[in-house]
Amino acid sequence: MEESHETALTQMRKSVQKLGSSSEKCGDPTLMRFLIARSMDSEKAAKMFVEWQKWRAALVPEGFVPESDVPEELEARKIYLQGLSKNGYPVMIVKACKHFPPKDHLQFKKFVVHLLDKTIASSFKGREMGNEKLVGILDLQQITFKNVDARGLITGFQFLQSYYPERLSKCFILNMPRFFVSVWRMVSYFLDKATLEKIVIVSNEDERWEFIKEIGEEALPEEYGGRSKLIALQDVTLTPLED
Numbered sequence: 001m002e003e004s005h006e007t008a009l010t011q012m013r014k015s016v017q018k019l020g021s022s023s024e025k026c027g028d029p030t031l032m033r034f035l036i037a038r039s040m041d042s043e044k045a046a047k048m049f050v051e052w053q054k055w056r057a058a059l060v061p062e063g064f065v066p067e068s069d070v071p072e073e074l075e076a077r078k079i080y081l082q083g084l085s086k087n088g089y090p091v092m093i094v095k096a097c098k099h100f101p102p103k104d105h106l107q108f109k110k111f112v113v114h115l116l117d118k119t120i121a122s123s124f125k126g127r128e129m130g131n132e133k134l135v136g137i138l139d140l141q142q143i144t145f146k147n148v149d150a151r152g153l154i155t156g157f158q159f160l161q162s163y164y165p166e167r168l169s170k171c172f173i174l175n176m177p178r179f180f181v182s183v184w185r186m187v188s189y190f191l192d193k194a195t196l197e198k199i200v201i202v203s204n205e206d207e208r209w210e211f212i213k214e215i216g217e218e219a220l221p222e223e224y225g226g227r228s229k230l231i232a233l234q235d236v237t238l239t240p241l242e243d
Contacts, residue, residue: 008035008042015046021053030130037165037194052163065114067234072104073111079233081122086216089135089169090122093221093230097142101149108152112159120167121238133169135215137224141175150183154190161192172211173201174224 009028012035016023023031031049038044056063067074078098082091092115102108116134123132160168176184188196202211212225220226 004040005032005035008040008045011042012046012049015043016049019046019050021050023049027130033131033166037161048162048165055163059109060113064117065110067114070107070111070114073102073107073114074234076100077232077234079115080221080230081119081233081236082221082228082231083219084123085135085219086214087135087169088123089133090119091135091137091215091219092119092233093137093139096138096140096147097144099147099149099152101152109155109159112156115233116159116164116167118233118236118238120164122236124239126239131166133167135169136171137215138171138173139175139224140173140177140180143177143180145179148180148183150187153187157187157191157195161195168195168198170214171199172215173199174211176201176203 009031012031013023026049031045034045034049034052035042038048076098078095080093080095082093085091119134120132121128123134173184184201191199200207200211202208208225212220215224215226217226217228219228221228221230223230
């Protein structure tokens with residue numbers, strides 16, 4: 001590790017203490033995500049880290065969101081977990097045509113945490129390192145106005161920005177219909193520049209081939225040009241972590 005990174009990490013840990021919290025349970029790779037998200041500013045990274053701790057404690061007091069907390073969201077079978085991309089990142093697919101704006105917004109927020117936590121955990125090799133990333137695919141095929149949920153999209157991306165810093169490697173948006181362009185423009189207004197730079201709207205054949213090449217045919221379902229089958233999030237069993 002670079003000396004400048006070690007110095008920033010030491011300063012960040014001290015700043016976290018000054019804010020009345022502790023970073024003892026988190027390794028350097030975890031803290032580095034917060035530092036990178038805040039341009040290596042240790043004080044800003046510490047503030048973000050403590051806000052993340054408070055958010056987790058409030059929304060996820062048990063440390064995880066069990067399936068029993070999000071039954072309605074799981075019932076739609078709209079999220080798929082496809083194994084690892086060529087770069088070793090878990091691939092998560094969202095089929096927007098199966099989503100409808102939720103009546104229970106707290107359950108939806110918990111569902112976002114559930115799917116992000118499970119997706120990230122699917123890449124653990126025995127234990128969490130802290131710097132794991134994920135690849136998202138948002139498929140807008142066959143969506144209608146009834147499926148449009150700008151609030152839900154904003155919530156998902158803002159959770160990634162604020163509480164899962166540097167977890168998103170890339171997000172591909174497929175089959176965007178013309179009527180959705182204005183919706184996406186509004187959603188984009190709420191996203192950080194760093195997040196927007198990780199989002200690729202696949203709109204032509206060349207971009208589609210690049211998308212297939214980057215994900216890899218092994219993880220990509222047949223309908224997207226790969227060789228695998230769709231696997232619903234709740235059908236994926238994670239390997240227990242090592243003690």
